[in-house]
Amino acid sequence: MPRIQLRITGDRDVFDDVLTAVHGIDRVERVEEIDDFMSDFRDDSSSQNLSDDMSSKTYTLEVEVPNERIGERVREIAEETAGTREAAIEFIGPDEIEM
Structure with missing residues (x-):
């Protein structure tokens, strides 16, 4: 069963x-938020916690679909x-997903 992971950078809304929207697609098998423990880590600590960085956060979503056609719709x-x-x-991509 194909699995899609996506990251959204923005606010929680x-x-x-x-x-x-993804939940509302017919035949989607599973939709789950994944905790991303590295989302708050930055390589460049000089710009960490600046006001421009404080409003956005990264969220990860994992979706299982029955076939690639539904995956493309997702x-x-x-x-x-x-x-x-x-x-x-x-x-x-699938090679970036840890199994």
Whole structure:
């Protein structure tokens, strides 16, 4: 069963909108928020906790779908939903997912 992971950078409301939109797609098997323990870590500590960085956070979502056609629909809906709210979205490839 194909698994899709995506990261949303924005506020919690944007992430919740994407989660709800993906949940509403027919035949999606599972939608789950994944804790990302590295999301608050920055290599460049000189800019850590500046006001520009404080409003956005990174959230990770994992979705299981029955086939690639539904997976493509999930990607389209997630990207459209995040884009309308001007949030960044990143799809994590299968070789980047720890099993």
